[in-house]
Amino acid sequence: MAAKLLTTAKTFIGFGCAGLLFYDNIGCVLTVRGQSMKPTLNPGPTRALLREKIWVRKFLYTPSVGDVVVFRSPKHGQRLAMKRVVGVENDVVTPSKGAEGTVTVKPGYVWVEADNCESNGRDSNEYGQLHVKMIVGKAAWLIWPRFKKV
Amino acid sequence: MSKRILEWLNKSRPVIKQAVTISLGTYLFTSRVLTTATVTGPSMAPTYNASSSTSLLLVDLVTPVTSLVPGDVVLVHDPEEADGFNVKRITALAGQFVEHDPQLSGPYLEEHLYEGKYSVPTGCCWLEGDNRANSTDSRKFGPVPLGLIRGRILCKLIGS
Numbered sequence A: 001m002a003a004k005l006l007t008t009a010k011t012f013i014g015f016g017c018a019g020l021l022f023y024d025n026i027g028c029v030l031t032v033r034g035q036s037m038k039p040t041l042n043p044g045p046t047r048a049l050l051r052e053k054i055w056v057r058k059f060l061y062t063p064s065v066g067d068v069v070v071f072r073s074p075k076h077g078q079r080l081a082m083k084r085v086v087g088v089e090n091d092v093v094t095p096s097k098g099a100e101g102t103v104t105v106k107p108g109y110v111w112v113e114a115d116n117c118e119s120n121g122r123d124s125n126e127y128g129q130l131h132v133k134m135i136v137g138k139a140a141w142l143i144w145p146r147f148k149k150v
Numbered sequence B: 001m002s003k004r005i006l007e008w009l010n011k012s013r014p015v016i017k018q019a020v021t022i023s024l025g026t027y028l029f030t031s032r033v034l035t036t037a038t039v040t041g042p043s044m045a046p047t048y049n050a051s052s053s054t055s056l057l058l059v060d061l062v063t064p065v066t067s068l069v070p071g072d073v074v075l076v077h078d079p080e081e082a083d084g085f086n087v088k089r090i091t092a093l094a095g096q097f098v099e100h101d102p103q104l105s106g107p108y109l110e111e112h113l114y115e116g117k118y119s120v121p122t123g124c125c126w127l128e129g130d131n132r133a134n135s136t137d138s139r140k141f142g143p144v145p146l147g148l149i150r151g152r153i154l155c156k157l158i159g160s
Helices: A002-025 B002-011 B013-032
Strands: A027-031 A053-057 A068-072 A080-087 A109-113 A135-144 B034-038 B056-060 B073-077 B085-093 B097-099 B117-119 B124-128 B149-158
Touching: A002 A027, A002 B013, A027 A135, A068 A109, B002 B013, B013 B034, B034 B149, B085 B097
Parallel strands: none
Antiparallel strands: A027 A053, A053 A135, A068 A080, A068 A135, A080 A109, B034 B056, B056 B149, B073 B085, B073 B149, B085 B124, B097 B117
16 A cells, blocks of 8 residues: 555656656746737737747757747846847847947847837846846747747 | 677666666756855855865755845856856845945946945845955946846855
8 A cells, every 4th residue: 555655656756857857958838928029929818728828948048139038037036028039149239229329248148129119018128138047948839829930 | 799788778777767767856956956066266255265175065946036135145147157157145135225336337327326325126136245355246247137046055065
């Protein structure tokens, strides 16, 4: 009896750990919130099951220009944010809002901007360059309610 | 020749299975629960010293970043590089004031100036090395977003 419980417990722990390893290193599914990436990615109706879901790729990912990335928000320690990479290291970027002139992206940083310029989404125009280690992964695929490459 | 290899593989299956489980388990543990860090610079002397012998610190990865308080020593991604870590002490959190070092300049800091003192913006913290005379920290690179903090230093494992 005890032996069977132990085996079941071991299986559960095993699957749990495998799941965590997958989540940390391969990727995960997240729900789109906020207006800042419209019309590419849209927050949908309030019912969570119907909201747009994306597949975030984490495996061997380095940011490149044009990618939509998910990252830890520089303004809220525990929240995730999602914007598009407009410049990577050594690129010269012209901020779409705010400061005049150009910005040269430092090594180890990227410049991110919202697709939807009318949203009050915060991006590099507000908080400056984003350190690459804040980036969790790339929003690679829209998986619900349709399949679409992001 | 290959038949012998196949036989050997079959025989060692349980051992291989155990080895894989142990390695993946260790990897998961050191990436989510506890890990170690080595001190390589002078910025945290005399609390933590880089010396010729190994100096190892134990890092807690579990404590959420919002539970950290001034006084905590943290392992943080180096804000001046893509890779690499720093070990520094949190001296202020968002909303708290720090001495504005008159040697620092630049528009980002000036907009938060308040009666000669600088207020740490939301989502960030202020890091300083204990060895203030010989430490590159927030006084140079500004406030650090909490998202760059990897974990909290618990204690010294090896070293002086």
